[in-house]
Amino acid sequence: MKRSGFIIIISALFAASTGLALLLPRIKHGTTANIYRGGECIYSVDLSLVSESYTVDFDDGKSHVNTVEIAPGRIRVLEANCPDGVCVNTGWTDSPAKPIICLPAKLIIRISGEAPDGFDAVTGAAR
Amino acid sequence: MNTKRLTFLAVLTAAALGIFIIEAQIPPLAPIPGIKLGLANVITLWALYALGARDAGLVLAARILLGALFAGSATALLYSAAGGALCFGLQLLLKRAAGEKNIWALGVLGAVAHNAGQLVCAAAVTGSAAVFAYAPVLTASACVTGLFTGLIANALYTKLKDTRIMQGL
Numbered sequence: 166m167k168r169s170g171f172i173i174i175i176s177a178l179f180a181a182s183t184g185l186a187l188l189l190p191r192i193k194h195g196t197t198a199n200i201y202r203g204g205e206c207i208y209s210v211d212l213s214l215v216s217e218s219y220t221v222d223f224d225d226g227k228s229h230v231n232t233v234e235i236a237p238g239r240i241r242v243l244e245a246n247c248p249d250g251v252c253v254n255t256g257w258t259d260s261p262a263k264p265i266i267c268l269p270a271k272l273i274i275r276i277s278g279e280a281p282d283g284f285d286a287v288t289g290a291a292r
Numbered sequence: 293m294n295t296k297r298l299t300f301l302a303v304l305t306a307a308a309l310g311i312f313i314i315e316a317q318i319p320p321l322a323p324i325p326g327i328k329l330g331l332a333n334v335i336t337l338w339a340l341y342a343l344g345a346r347d348a349g350l351v352l353a354a355r356i357l358l359g360a361l362f363a364g365s366a367t368a369l370l371y372s373a374a375g376g377a378l379c380f381g382l383q384l385l386l387k388r389a390a391g392e393k394n395i396w397a398l399g400v401l402g403a404v405a406h407n408a409g410q411l412v413c414a415a416a417v418t419g420s421a422a423v424f425a426y427a428p429v430l431t432a433s434a435c436v437t438g439l440f441t442g443l444i445a446n447a448l449y450t451k452l453k454d455t456r457i458m459q460g461l
Contacts (some may be wrong), residue, residue, distance in 0.1 A: 166390065166391075166394070168393060168394055168397075171390065171394050172397075174397075178400075178431065179431075179432060179435040181428075182427075182428045182429070182432040183428075183432045184428075186428035186429040186432050201420055203418065204420050248365075251320075251325050254320070264423070264425050266418065266423055268325070268367070268414060271417060271418050271419070273418055273420050273422045
């Protein structure tokens with residue numbers, strides 16, 4: 166293949182990914198934060214109903230603890246004892262396009278339109 | 293494989309490992325894991341052209357294993373291996389199509405493939421597709437960092453081609 170072919174392919178790849186990277190975080194449908202561990206939802210809260218910030222600790226039973234701060238309209242990992250601190254550095258999220266991921270603890274915080282099936286009752290108790 | 297070639301591969305592995313470990317000490321450029329220069333790939337890419345697939349693969353495998361031993365963890369090894377395998381596989385596949393003049397392009401596509409491999413690995417570990425939300429930003433950054441490492445590998449290959457460094461290997 167000629168050089169121009171590679172330049173076109175790579176430019177297109179770069180343009181498409183940059184465009185998506187800039188546009189996706191603007192998507193803001195949904196105010197429910199669902200917290201998953203290993204693919205299973207363990208906590209769910211509607212951030213639009215939160216009036217005062219509070220924190221919840223998530224312990225994976227293998228010495229990983231993530232302290233999650235739940236605030237009006239947004240959520241973040243306030244503190245974590247994992248080695249890389251990626252989840253803390255990700256900061257606040259309020260968009261489905263910006264999940265917070267802690268790989269060592271296998272913890273994921275996703276914003277979505279609704280809580281997973283059969284989860285509202287549990288949340289009510291937790292809140 | 294003669295002794296000189298074996299020694300040369302060992303030196304390459306040491307160089308790649310050194311680059312890898314030094315780079316691991318640099319604080320992350322962004323809060324997203326996976327955004328880094330990937331300078332060690334310069335060695336692999338150069339070796340792929342200068343020494344062939346088998347030896348480049350050996351250097352890569354040794355660097356990934358030793359890199360995890362010195363600077364990472366068992367989990368890091370998993371991501372490193374998934375990314376490295378996909379990156380090298382794609383470069384191997386496209387080596388002929390790219391030719392000696394487009395080594396830089398393999399740097400870019402390899403970096404993108406590397407991140408793709410790591411994302412698939414992360415999705416498997418977390419049991420969730422949520423990690424793919426970071427695919428666009430990782431791909432965009434891989435284009436930039438991959439171009440940088442690809443151009444270095446390209447220049448390295450061009451400059452070293454007519455020297456005596458490869459004599460007797």
